[in-house]
Amino acid sequence: MPVTGQETLQLTTTPESVTFPETHYVFVEKVGPFATNAPLAWGELHKQITQLEKQYTITRYFSLYKVDPQIYRAGVSLASAPSRIPEGMKYEEFHGGKYGKFTLTGSYSNLPAACGRVAQIVAEIKLPLRDDFNIENYVNDPRVTPEDQLITEIMFPIA
Numbered sequence: 736m737p738v739t740g741q742e743t744l745q746l747t748t749t750p751e752s753v754t755f756p757e758t759h760y761v762f763v764e765k766v767g768p769f770a771t772n773a774p775l776a777w778g779e780l781h782k783q784i785t786q787l788e789k790q791y792t793i794t795r796y797f798s799l800y801k802v803d804p805q806i807y808r809a810g811v812s813l814a815s816a817p818s819r820i821p822e823g824m825k826y827e828e829f830h831g832g833k834y835g836k837f838t839l840t841g842s843y844s845n846l847p848a849a850c851g852r853v854a855q856i857v858a859e860i861k862l863p864l865r866d867d868f869n870i871e872n873y874v875n876d877p878r879v880t881p882e883d884q885l886i887t888e889i890m891f892p893i894a
Contacts, residue, residue, distance in 0.1 A: 743841075746849050748856055750835030755870060755890060760829040761787065761820050762799070762810025769800065769807055770847070776809035783821040784811075791817055799829070799868035802854070808868070834870065834890035835862050842882045846871065846889075853889045867892035 763779045765772035776798075787793060792814035799808040812829075820826050835857065839849040850871075857864070874886035 744845055744848055744852065745840040746852060747838045748852075750837060750857075750860075750862060750891070752893065753834050753836045753890070755831040755834050755872075757831045758794070758812035758829050759814075759816045759826070760799075760808075760810050760812055761817060761824055761826050762808040763824055764806065764808045766804065766806055769805060772805075772807050773798070773800075773809065776807055779823060780809045780811070783824060786821050787811065787813075791815065795872065797870055797872040799870055801868055806868075832865075832867065833893045835893050837889045839887045839889060840883075841885060843877070843885060843887070846887060849887075850889055853891065857891050862891065863894040865892045865894040 763776045763783075765776045784793075793811045794814050795812045797810065797812070799810070800806060816828070817826055837849075837853045837856070839845060850869075856862075869892065870888070870890040872888040872890065874888060875884070877885055
């Protein structure tokens with residue numbers, strides 16, 4: 736698994752082809768600059784997590800985003816379709832599909848640089864993409880995982 740030469744950015748540089756599953760996705764959506772809107776979206780989502788957990792089984796945390804236009808969704812997948820969701824949230828059945836996966840190990844603060852590097856790699860290798868959302872899949876729980884051991888899968892939709 737090749738890793739970048741930067742010690743502060745532990746990122747695989749060769750995409751692994753994976754299939755992301757269909758899922759029931761509940762999210763907070765923001766449109767505009769990611770640097771501002773991603774933290775806002777996660778803040779709003781986390782205020783609703785306790786309410787969601789009382790009613791549903793959360794199976795994963797992940798974000799969906801598009802660069803043009805800048806759309807960011809902070810969300811969770813649920814084991815079943817929700818009958819109702821908290822105010823300010825949206826629901827859709829996310830269809831998943833084939834993705835090129837890169838893996839970042841370390842702090843979430845490295846995500847902007849890692850996503851930028853992944854976009855650069857995708858352009859350099861001319862990875863054929865389809866028009867769909869990119870994914871940041873948060874593999875482990877930041878409440879119990881040391882920051883330097885956090886794993887985030889950065890995925891670009893393959894045509």
